[in-house]
Amino acid sequence: MAEILVVAEHRQQKLADVSLQILSKGRQLADKAGIELIAVVIGADVSGYAEELARWADKVLAVKIDTPGESLAEPCQKILSSIIKDRKPKLVLIGHSSFGMDLAPSLAVELDAPLATDCIDISMQNDSIVVTRSIYNGKVNAVYSFVPCEIVIVTGRIGEFASEESDRKGEIEKIDFRLEEDLGYKVFEGYIEQEVGGVDITQADVLVSVGRGLKDKENIEMAEELARALGGIVACSRPVVDSGWLPAEHQVGLSGKTVKPKLYLALGISGAFQHTVGLKGSEMIVVINKDARAPIFSVADYGIVDDIFKVVPALTQKIIELKG
Amino acid sequence: MDIVVCIKRIPDTADVVGIDASKKDIEKDSLAFKINDWDDYALEAAVQLKEKQGGSITAVTVGPKEWDDILRRALAMGADKAIRVDQDMVTADCYAVAKVLDALIRDLSYNLVLFGAQSEDFGCSQLGVMVAEMLGIPHAALAVSLQVADGRIHVSRELEAGMLESYTIELPALLTIQTGINRPRYISLGGIKRAMSKELQVMSLSDLGLSLDTLAPMVRLEKLELPPRGKEAELISGSPEETADQLARILQNSGIF
């Protein structure tokens, strides 16, 4: 069928941001191609989600199932595979979230459909779909097309597509799905939330954030001194948590926290997308890194290309001096 | 526990400078290569499981002769044997590579298959989960913790914003491993030398009943291009004292302190 199908993800009574983002993109593509936009949402209680999705979609398939939990890859794959085989949409859009990563590749194999993941741009010209992906840690973009085929599956990068306001009233079709298969081979046990320690980086006005360039746990002190001088707290990128230098509650990024401080000062952080997506809302972003080609400079307002061990102590001292 | 770990050799992205004349590949002049970071974590997870529960580890890859070095590292880390399918498929569609790995792994005896969650070069995050579907075994992507007990594996999957999803999965199963799950051990040169006596088998596509014709890609690379520059950061230059001074004043004038 000439339509675009968007898979909506939800968790803890909320539709995932990325689902609304790709839904907006899907709306754009559908309008341009003159075809319909269908949204699919699957879960135990989806009527609220369906109404929200209907603001963008021409039609919403609100699939009700018994299994506990929200968007889980295994049951969703079974249901989507059946819907997609039936409807044969030209393009299936899924968010490139953890759920998307657990679902899309196996769905693609089951449908024998081509898959392009983590795309930062998608376009449809006549009948062909073209996507852009960011590779080599943000240094290069790659443009891909697909061999002629019935269905193409694309996952979209989180935060890349703008979620735009819309006020349609799409048709909602309620579907009750009985899963035939026994999914006992993969049993969902529950969600685990990170323990909240004493630190909440999302509340700070100033974040002094450190990355791998800090070299060693001992050097956190240097960042803490600067943070104290600025009245802020220390945050970090993922490698710092992986190495055990700071607890996970300090982590900014996709698998950590999204922050919007007045000042985000990034020290020795290269700026992998998974990190920068969490700090883009900051009012001022300042980067100090000795690698002039580090991707993080592209999100910075101000940058210093130099060794953090030389600049930071001098900066701390100067700030203390200026404070009087 | 018999574990298969799939690993990839990638260029150090810090060295990647630009696109070559064909516009379909990066300039390869001064690239140094290493094992994909995620795969290192997967290997370490396998080795830790073997240390606790006994069993064997087979490291596998699809690549040309140069890729033997990462297999040697895997053997030095604790894998018992290694298999390389001799075919350069770096620029191929993940689906095609998955078919090769499926053909290879389905004939091995295993309880658990581990992949890194993604690779540092192309970052598709597809291969492991595709192979699971082809092998017909359950999977979980982005594992940040795992424990084996009674023929089942307890896994926590990483979601966004610090949340985790936990599962109990029946073996045999496939997991893709996220960074931070452990601390991959250092492999000394001595360790690599001692591992030279371990078995490294090389196979061809035809040994697996495959040929490049059967592996035609469905996703085609059109071209590579440099990302658009976007808003440039204002660079402050000078000696560390000078830049620190300038920055401090900028921050003061912006009301930060």
Add this chain to the structure above:
Amino acid sequence: MALAEYKYKDILHRCFRCGYCKFPTNWIDVNNCPAYARFRMESYSCGGRLWLTRAWLNGEIDWTDHLAQIMYSCTACKNCEEKCPLRFNVDIVDMIRATKSEMVERGLIPSVVKEFLENIQRQGNPYGKARAKRGEWIGGTGIPQYEGQEFLYYVGCVGSYDTRAQETARTLGKVLIKAGLPFGVLGSEENCDGNEVNTLGEETLFEMLAEENIQKFRDLGVTKIVTLSPHSYNTMKNDYPRFDGSFEVRHYTQLLRDLITQGKLNFSGGLNARVTYHDPCFLGRWNGEYDTPRQILNSIPGIELIEMEKNKTGALCCGGGGGNFYTDFLAGSESSPARIRAREAYATGASILAVACPNCMTMLEDAVKAEGLEGELAVKDISEIVAEVCGLA
């Protein structure tokens, strides 16, 4: 390995915790072990490390990151060997190295040390910078490529890649050209000498580096080597012969002193300044070379050479050895040995702190800035001082 397999199992217990290993030769303070000066905990002194090694190999304590950090904070400066009153003092630095070796073999090393070693494996330098860029320091100086000349000028990783040390590498090259010395450099063909890899305990990697270098030197017909860094000097002179690599190796100060006395380098002027000289550990305590650099400084008209209180055998290490110029285990405090040393140099009233090692150069220059002494105390390499008075600056 269990204690039974440790190379020094028979003497490991002999440290009776006298604490001498922390003192300088002239006893004036108790902070001459650079790691102890930084952390002020017994664990960080040589004796502390020996007893921790024993406890670890005996199974009394488990390996932890902290234990590894304690071992790797050793800069191999040999102050402890200098002061230890027991007969096994000649082995104590090597005993710490053997502990690090054991950690390396088990793969249990701090992540920054892992980075250091993996970078060398991959790119031939600890910074992980591209091998192909190793010769970029040469710039437009006209320093020639080695093609069989009498001397090989071996620069080393720090001189090749660290921006400040690159200046020294270039200056020395220009001085050698002025002296009419037939020499060449390897540029991007140069590979790590392995001295730090050895002190970090990665024995097989060190062997491989040494053997590859020796083969390369032989193939090129190298017989005489002059090194920028005392680290390279130390390993090529003392370790390479073990791998059948016998070359005539000199540190550049030894060569410069000869060139000056032979009249091949003439001073066009003098330098009116009070200068204090910092003994690099790998030239001083490791190789007994205290006089040559001083002879050079004393031969320059106008220089008033003042000694720091702790000098020669009692010099305080800058804290850059044992890979610490990269791993930075001793950084981040005013008790960092480099900062203490900068203050000691300043206290002499000197306006120039002379060094003879690129590691000391980077450590001390950063320390002078951290101390806020920039403009009052200049850190200069001896080659730079010589270049100045030869009209080459």
